[in-house]
Amino acid sequence: xxxxxxxxxxxxxxxxxxxxxxxxxxxxxxxxxxxxxxxxxxxxxxxxxxxxxxxxxxxxxxxxxxxxxxxxxxxxxxxxxxxxxxxxxxxxxxxxxxxxxxxxxxxxxxxxxxxxxxxxxxxxxxxxxxxxxxxxxxxxxxxxxxxxxxxxxxxxxxxxxxxxxxxxxxxxxxxxxxxxxxxxxxxxxxxxxxxxxxxxxxxxxxxxxxxxxxxxxxxxxxxxxxxxxxxxxxxxxxxxxxxxxxxxxxxxxxxxxxxxxxxxxxxxxxxxxxxxxxxxxxxxxxxxxxxxxxxxxxxxxxxxxxxxxxxxxxxxxxxxxxxxxxxxxxxxxxxxxxxxxxxxxxxxxxxxxxxxxxxxxxxxxxxxxxxxxxxxxxxxxxxxxxxxxxxxxxxxxxxxxxxxxxxxxxxxxxxxxxxxxxxxxxxxxxxxxxxxxxxxxxxxxxxxxxxxxxxxxxxxxxxxx
Amino acid sequence: xxxxxxxxxxxxxxxxxxxxxxxxxxxxxxxxxxxxxxxxxxxxxxxxxxxxxxxxxxxxxxxxxxxxxxxxxxxxxxxxxxxxxxxxxxxxxxxxxxxxxxxxxxxxxxxxxxxxxxxxxxxxxxxxxxxxxxxxxxxxxxxxxxxxxxxxxxxxxxxxxxxxxxxxxxxxxxxxxxxxxxxxxxxxxxxxxxxxxxxxxxxxxxxxxxxxxxxxxxxxxxxxxxxxxxxxxxxxxxxxxxxxxxxxxxxxxxxxxxxxxxxxxxxxxxxxxxxxxxxxxxxxxxxxxxxxxxxxxxxxxxxxxxxxxxxxxxxxxxxxxxxxxxxxxxxxxxxxxxxxxxxxxxxxxxxxxxxxxxxxxxxxxxxxxxxxxxxxxxxxxxxxxxxxxxxxxxxxxxxxxxxxxxxxxxxxxxxxxxxxxxxxxxxxxxxxxxxxxxxxxx
Numbered sequence: 001x002x003x004x005x006x007x008x009x010x011x012x013x014x015x016x017x018x019x020x021x022x023x024x025x026x027x028x029x030x031x032x033x034x035x036x037x038x039x040x041x042x043x044x045x046x047x048x049x050x051x052x053x054x055x056x057x058x059x060x061x062x063x064x065x066x067x068x069x070x071x072x073x074x075x076x077x078x079x080x081x082x083x084x085x086x087x088x089x090x091x092x093x094x095x096x097x098x099x100x101x102x103x104x105x106x107x108x109x110x111x112x113x114x115x116x117x118x119x120x121x122x123x124x125x126x127x128x129x130x131x132x133x134x135x136x137x138x139x140x141x142x143x144x145x146x147x148x149x150x151x152x153x154x155x156x157x158x159x160x161x162x163x164x165x166x167x168x169x170x171x172x173x174x175x176x177x178x179x180x181x182x183x184x185x186x187x188x189x190x191x192x193x194x195x196x197x198x199x200x201x202x203x204x205x206x207x208x209x210x211x212x213x214x215x216x217x218x219x220x221x222x223x224x225x226x227x228x229x230x231x232x233x234x235x236x237x238x239x240x241x242x243x244x245x246x247x248x249x250x251x252x253x254x255x256x257x258x259x260x261x262x263x264x265x266x267x268x269x270x271x272x273x274x275x276x277x278x279x280x281x282x283x284x285x286x287x288x289x290x291x292x293x294x295x296x297x298x299x300x301x302x303x304x305x306x307x308x309x310x311x312x313x314x315x316x317x318x319x320x321x322x323x324x325x326x327x328x329x330x331x332x333x334x335x336x337x338x339x340x341x342x343x344x345x346x347x348x349x350x351x352x353x354x355x356x357x358x359x360x361x362x363x364x365x366x367x368x369x370x371x372x373x374x375x376x377x378x379x380x381x382x383x384x385x386x387x388x389x390x391x392x393x394x395x396x397x398x399x400x401x402x403x404x405x406x407x408x409x410x411x412x413x414x415x416x417x418x419x420x421x422x423x424x425x426x427x428x429x430x431x432x433x434x435x436x437x438x439x440x441x442x443x444x445x446x447x448x449x450x451x452x453x454x455x456x457x458x459x460x461x462x463x464x465x
Numbered sequence: 466x467x468x469x470x471x472x473x474x475x476x477x478x479x480x481x482x483x484x485x486x487x488x489x490x491x492x493x494x495x496x497x498x499x500x501x502x503x504x505x506x507x508x509x510x511x512x513x514x515x516x517x518x519x520x521x522x523x524x525x526x527x528x529x530x531x532x533x534x535x536x537x538x539x540x541x542x543x544x545x546x547x548x549x550x551x552x553x554x555x556x557x558x559x560x561x562x563x564x565x566x567x568x569x570x571x572x573x574x575x576x577x578x579x580x581x582x583x584x585x586x587x588x589x590x591x592x593x594x595x596x597x598x599x600x601x602x603x604x605x606x607x608x609x610x611x612x613x614x615x616x617x618x619x620x621x622x623x624x625x626x627x628x629x630x631x632x633x634x635x636x637x638x639x640x641x642x643x644x645x646x647x648x649x650x651x652x653x654x655x656x657x658x659x660x661x662x663x664x665x666x667x668x669x670x671x672x673x674x675x676x677x678x679x680x681x682x683x684x685x686x687x688x689x690x691x692x693x694x695x696x697x698x699x700x701x702x703x704x705x706x707x708x709x710x711x712x713x714x715x716x717x718x719x720x721x722x723x724x725x726x727x728x729x730x731x732x733x734x735x736x737x738x739x740x741x742x743x744x745x746x747x748x749x750x751x752x753x754x755x756x757x758x759x760x761x762x763x764x765x766x767x768x769x770x771x772x773x774x775x776x777x778x779x780x781x782x783x784x785x786x787x788x789x790x791x792x793x794x795x796x797x798x799x800x801x802x803x804x805x806x807x808x809x810x811x812x813x814x815x816x817x818x819x820x821x822x823x824x825x826x827x828x829x830x831x832x833x834x835x836x837x838x839x840x841x842x843x844x845x846x847x848x849x850x851x852x853x854x855x856x857x858x859x860x861x862x863x864x865x866x867x868x869x870x871x872x873x874x875x876x877x878x879x880x881x882x883x884x885x886x887x888x889x890x891x892x893x894x895x896x897x898x899x900x901x902x903x904x905x906x907x
Contacts, residue, residue, distance in 0.1 A: 035796075040716050042552050043521075046545050049795035050538070051528035053509075065580070066505035070528045087504040090495060090580035121548040128550065142717035178718050178839055185720060187839040225842075228868065228905035229685050259498035260639055261604035263646065338507050342496075379831040381648070381848045386864050388832035388846035408837065410844040412866050412905075442496065442607070463844055463866025463905040 001030060001052060002153065008077050009157050012056045016081045017159055021088075023059035023097075024159040027295055028052075029337040034115075034149040036123055038131040040142055043124060055337040056080050060088040062095070064319070066340035098321025098328040100298045102161035107292040109168035111197025115149045118198050123147060126206070127173075134177050134210030139218050141185070142178040145210060147171075147201075148193070148435040150447075154295070162297035168290040170195050170447065172435040175210040179217035186221040186407055188213055188374040188393060193435040195290045216374065219405055220393040226406040230459045231368045232397075233411070234360055237430035238372020239391060240350055241450030244279060245439065246378035247387040247415045249348040249450070252281075252305050253441075254320030254331070256343075256382050263385040263415055267311050273419035275309040278351040283330065287431035288347030288449025293330055295341035300330035305348075306419075317343050335444040342442055347433070350452030353425035360424050360456050362400040368462060369395045369402055370409060377437070385415040410463040421458030428453045466535040468618040471514055474536065476620065478543045480516035482558045484619035486753065487512050487530075488794045490611070493578050495587050497606035497636065504580035511794035516542045517558065520551035526795020556780035559790075562622035562755040568743035570629040570750075572657035576612035578632075583608050583658060586634070590663035594638045597671020604648075606636035610658045617755045627750050631890065632658035638670035640678050647678030649829070649849060654746060654890055673828070676861050677849055683865040683906040689824030689880070690867065690902040691817050691853070694887035696827050697894035700836075700845065702805055704871040705736065707838040709763055710800045711778035720841045720872065724769050730875040732767040733810060733882055740788055740803040747804030747891040754790040754798050761787055763802075767876075773800040807894035810882025817883055817898045819856040825904060826851040826858065827867065836871070843871040847904070865906035874899050 009026035016024040030052045037045040053070035054077060065088025067080040131145035148171060155165040172193025179186055190213050194200045235243060256262040264272065273279075283291035283300030293299050296318055304312050314324060317332025320343055332341035361369065374392025381387070391409040395402045431451035438447045466474070468485035475483035490509045496502045512535055513526040523545035527538040574582075587608050594603040610632045618624040635652035651669045653662040692700065713719040721729065730736075740758030742748045751757050754776050762770050774782075775790035775798045790798035818826070825847075833845035845867045852859040869878070883896035 033795075042554070043549050044552070045524060045797045046522075046549055047524040047526065047795050047797065048541060048545070049526040049528075050534070053528060064503055066503065068505075068507050068509070070509055070530070072529075072531070083506040087493075087506055087580045090501055090504045090584050092498075092500045092502055119548070120545050124549060144716075180717070185718075185839050187718070187837065225868075228866075228903055255498075255502075256605075259502070259604050260602055261498075261637065338509055340503060340505055376835045378835070379846075381831055385646075386831070386846065386848050388835070388844075388866070390832070390835040390844065408840070408842045408844070408868075410832070410835065410846070410866050410868065412832075412846045412864060414864060461864070461866060461905055463846075463868040463903075 004072065005030065005052065005054065006155060008054055008072060009155065011074055012054060012077045012081055013157055013159055015078050016056065016058045019081060019085055021058035021060045021085065025057045025296060026157050027055045027337055028155040030153045032151045036127045036147040038127045038145045041131060041135060043128065046124065053337040056084045057340055058084045058088055060085050062093050063088040063091040064094065065091055068338045094319055096322040097318040098316065100318065100328040103299055104163040107166035109195045109290040111169045113198040115169060115171055115198045130173060130206040130210045133207035134175055134214045137211065137214045137218060139179050139181055140177050140214045141180040144176045146174040146436065150435055156295065156297040158297050164293050164297055166292050168195060169197055170435045171200060173206050173209060174436045175213045177214040177217040179221040181221045184221055186217055188217040188220055190373050191434055191436050193433055195433065216393055220407040223393060223405040223407040225408045226368060226462050228463060231462050232364050233367055233457045233460045234364050234369045234397065235455050235457060236371050237451045237453060238432060239370045240452035240455045242372060242375060242378050242389050244350055244452060245345060245348055245450045246380045246389055247418055249345045250380050250382050251415055252314050253343040254314045254316035254324055257314050258320050258323045262382050264311060270311055271309050272311045272416060273306050273309045274422040276353055276425045277306055277309050277419055277422050279306040280304055280351060281315055281346055281348045283346040285347040285349065285431050285449060289433040289447045291346040294332045295334040296332045298328050298330040300346060303329045315343055315345065317341060333446050335446060339444050342444065344441065344446045345448050347431055347449035349431050349450055352427050352429045352453040355424045355426045357426060357454050360426060360454055361397055361402060363424055364397050364456050365400050367397045369397050370411060387415060388412040412461040412463065418457060422455055423458055424456040426453035426455065466532050468616050468624050471535055471539055472618050472620060475514060475516045475539050475543060478539065480518055480543055482517040482620045484515050484558055486794055487616040489614040491576060492609060492611045493580055493583060494607060494609035495580060495583055497587055497591065497603060497608065499602060501587050506580065512538065513794040514539050514542045515797060516546050517555065518546045520553065520555040521546045521549040522552065522555065523549055524795060524797050554781050558619050558621065559754040559756050559776040559786065560621040562625060563757045564625055564750040565741040565757040567741050567748045567750050570656065572630045574659065575610045575630040575632050575657045578610040578658055583610065586658060586661060586663050590634055590636055590667045593664045593667025594636060594671040597668040598640055598675040601638040601640045601671035601674050603636050604639045608634040619755060623755050625751055625755050630656055632661055634661050634663060634666065636667055636670050638674040640674045642678045645678045647674045647676065649673035649677055680861040680863040683825060683850065683862045683904055685906050687901045687903055689821045690899045691821060691824060691826045692897050693826065693828050694885050694894060694896045696830055697897050698887055698889045698892045699830065699833050701807060701894055702892050703833050703836050704838050704843060705805060706802055709773050711772040711774045712799055714772050715778060715781060718839050720839065721769060727769055728767045729769045729872055730764055730767045731879040734764055734767050734875060734879065735762065735808040736764040737762050737806045738773060738802040738804065739806050745804050746888060749803060752788045752790040753792040756786050756788045756790060758788040758803060773802060775800045805892045809884040809886045809895045812881045812883050814883055814885050814896055817881055817896055818853060820881060820898065821853045822855060824853040826853050841871050844868050865904045868903050868905060
């Protein structure tokens with residue numbers, strides 16, 4: 001299969017050049033996703049999805065056009081090339097593409113034990129056990145456990161000599177518990193994933209994982225909503241990751257910056273955050289997702305977005321690098337072979353500083369400790385700078401100590417005010433990724449990683465009761 | 466290999482039941498910034514096979530639709546089902562395969578549209594933003610035409626075939642004025658790209674963007690809140706789609722469990738699922754198990770009348786499916802509405818305003834999907850709104866979190882229902898007026 005896909009990619013390149021394209025990218029992909037869902041003790045779904053196909057992007061008359069096919073023969077690839085050229089005719093003129101070195105190489109994420117070598121029966125019985133452990137607590141009304149396993153092989157060849165491929169493995173467990181007490185219901189969900197092989201699954205007590213989600217749901221169902229209004233906040237690494245990704249990462253994406261759809265347009269070199277804040281995007285960060293090169297065939301480089309509060313750079317692909325006169329950072333990513341690449345984050349996180357966790361809570365005095373476990377996500381309006389995200393069950397901070405649990409915590413704020421309001425940064429660092437979700441932009445989903453240390457923020461808007 | 470052959474092959478390999486689902490997708494889309502930034506045309510074939518061996522089931526999906534690709538998917542599904550523990554609640558796959566008349570859902574020109582066909586509409590949309598406000602820039606937008614074809618068969622019948630087209634566009638406009646920024650976005654959806662409304666959409670985005678340059682903050686507090694029809698459209702499915710799914714009810718994840726026959730909303734609220742209506746985006750002749758669709762009243766004059774069922778959840782209760790099975794090509798079906806419709810009332814939009822002494826008109830939100838349909842707690846972050854004073858729009862505002870129990874809002878809280886229904890894909894609702902809603906802000 002791999003040899004055939006490479007051969008078709010080469011055919012796509014030469015066909016596009018024959019038809020007058022001045023630059024061509026042929027991307028091949030072969031991927032699989034396995035999902036086992038156990039719902040209240042019963043195997044509800046065991047599904048496997050396989051995909052394989054080819055995406056062709058042409059630069060024709062200084063315009064980009066894209067098409068893809070999963071009918072794997074020469075005739076269909078030729079048709080895709082013709083459609084890509086037709087699409088180019090409808091696109092804007094691009095004067096200059098950012099320069100990058102045409103590299104060749106093969107990358108592989110680390111794994112010791114291939115998930116596909118583990119029997120289906122073993123995977124099912126483990127997932128059943130994890131679900132049972134989550135259900136086994138009084139007051140837990142419903143529990144859903146999922147095991148997700150992704151394999152991704154990507155290959156890119158371009159007419160200027162790029163020949164790169166990678167293979168990666170991502171897997172993890174997700175669990176949701178619903179607790180019921182005195183007429184009220186509350187759900188808590190959590191997931192833990194890693195770019196790894198089956199050894200990641202073997203190395204953890206997953207029954208403990210699901211049981212602890214259930215315990216948190218039981219505690220949360222009795223918890224009040226937080227007070228509504230402005231509060232000082234201490235965010236844990238997962239929340240910091242979510243805030244950064246939503247509140248700042250998107251606004252640092254070169255395409256949004258160049259079109260004026262980012263509140264950071266024109267602010268390069270300016271002080272946009274507290275001097276405690278340094279933020280990077282790194283394709284190979286520990287704990288994060290695996291992005292050695294992007295879907296334009298550029299090696300992913302580490303982007304220093306903010307250094308001690310000063311906006312230093314944006315994430316770019318070749319087109320936006322050309323417009324913004326920045327280096328190509330290898331951030332142009334496509335969901336799969338059916339999409340053209342757009343500028344995306346990889347692993348976007350804040351660098352640690354000097355504070356211990358207790359120290360931060362004590363300094364905060366009064367406020368809220370927002371916790372990522374059980375959070376359902378976030379969203380940003382990059383142009384106006386408004387962002388929002390949900391936190392998991394969190395704790396109020398009173399007299400410099402963690403106090404009662406609160407649930408239903410929703411935070412909102414404005415991008416620039418939030419980062420300027422960072423008052424303390426912890427010395428810990430945790431980056432996480434997920435085999436179950438990702439980041440949505442322009443109708444494309446991308447796996448990402450994010451994180452940081454514990455951070456204190458002067459104030460956030462908290463929606464509660 | 467076609468769907469019938471795939472079903473037969475699964476039975477030969479030892480399945481007691483099998484269903485095959487073929488999805489053909491064709492899409493052409495333009496990404497817009499100040500101009501047409503990029504365009505693409507994609508054709509994609511996806512195939513799914515679900516098998517049961519006794520009460521053990523498995524699903525395998527593949528986008529390798531060659532004969533060997535499908536053969537290997539069928540093989541894989543049968544071998545997974547062999548090791549899967551039985552589901553004691555499994556009865557059988559859908560045995561009622563037939564087709565409902567829902568009018569024309571397919572437009573040939575939209576299915577075959579090239580990027581160049583869509584160009585004039587894209588240009589019209591971008592020009593309209595400037596017409597809305599000379600200083601406005603279109604900063605982000607999309608124009609997409611899409612055709613979907615589903616072919617379904619199982620052990621008991623088929624194949625049945627349905628196809629539909631869909632076109633949509635949206636645009637975000639931005640106005641910069643003396644260091645301040647105003648934005649607004651709007652969208653349009655139709656079966657045919659020729660029925661989109663680029664001009665109206667662009668003018669609305671451009672003119673509102675200018676108004677929001679001066680958006681202030683909403684003081685923290687409780688307000689009479691009007692949700693513009695498109696905001697109603699975004700809130701309803703987030704809370705109701707999961708709650709009315711019979712699966713979530715049976716598995717203990719719906720706040721509506723045990724409430725059939727009870728008044729869960731104000732008596733002027735009727736919510737329907739329009740599975741089989743003519744000219745409704747989301748209606749279809751059969752669901753994702755080949756079962757004919759139907760129109761259903763979910764909430765009639767405030768009273769919860771039914772949940773939505775697929776074959777599995779219907780069998781658990783010994784009843785007939787409501788034709789609400791919904792699936793991706795590689796996942797098992799689950800019950801879901803086709804088109805959630807909140808029946809319009811008789812108030813004009815102006816009347817909703819007139820009746821508001823001190824309130825907030827919500828024009829646009831983000832993050833409503835992070836609400837909690839299990840507890841019924843609704844959250845939405847306001848990006849665009851107006852303060853309403855003495856029945857009149859006073860000034861633009863932004864940044865605040867609407868928060869409250871969805872069912873309390875629709876029972877004690879609902880004051881008026883507009884008649885300005887906005888039809889989106891899968892949902893339609895008018896503007897609504899609620900009393901005493903908490904908004905957290907500065």
